[in-house]
Amino acid sequence: MNLKRIHHIDYVVRDLSRAIEQYRKIFNVPLENRERLESRGIELARFRLGETWIILVQPVRDNSPVKRFLDEHGEGFFHIAYEVSDVEGVASDLKARGIKLMPDSPRRGVEGWKLVDIAMEETLGVMTQLVESS
Template identity: 35%
Template sequence: MIKKIDHLGIAVTDLAEAIEIYRKIGLEFVGTEVVDEQKVETAFFRVGESYFELLAATDPSSPIAKFIDKNGGRMHHIALAVDDVEAEIGRLQAQGFEMIDSAPRRGAHGNLIAFMHPKATKGTLLEICAKCH
């Protein structure tokens, strides 16, 4: 079951510069984390009970680096909090939605995540995550 929007993922070319921008906006900075499996460094900002997640590539072969090469820095994904990622993958697949991940994988903070293919939503990359924050 989808509980809430957990975070909005924003691809950035320069993490330090982006952190300063979002601090100046007045958002509450939570911290940074390198997610080796995803080849990204993240920075989180609290916005009420949701977050902005800034994503910068740590390797030119990472999905975020490829996204930025194609699209520039901009909104990347919307993450939806769920109780059980594996069950949600099954439910979505049963509804006919194409998933990028057929099994959960580890994301920031060691949380379980999975992505729906943007074709399934006519262009929006959705992430489902459990125990996000």
């Protein structure tokens, strides 16, 4: 696998509008985009910082995985995503080496990003995604 960069860092928040205001107040970074991803039950706001996206994520559905995470852990760091050039190939390679992925093969995120999550016990307790963003 060849990691290219940190593609994005997600923060989970309770109230996206309030969080956007707070993030901008502290860091003075312009908001790039705000969108809903119905398939995941989330609304998200993206800020660009160098080669990385900072993404604030609010669950908008009670049964979304993000809502369960928020209820359990509260607001804060959610996950880190590393960019790779061939996520299908990397996923196959990791599986062949006995490393657990969730789900078993890549899914689609915003803007057609192809994502796969590595099980947390493999990644030092940090929720981690691999992303191919074309």
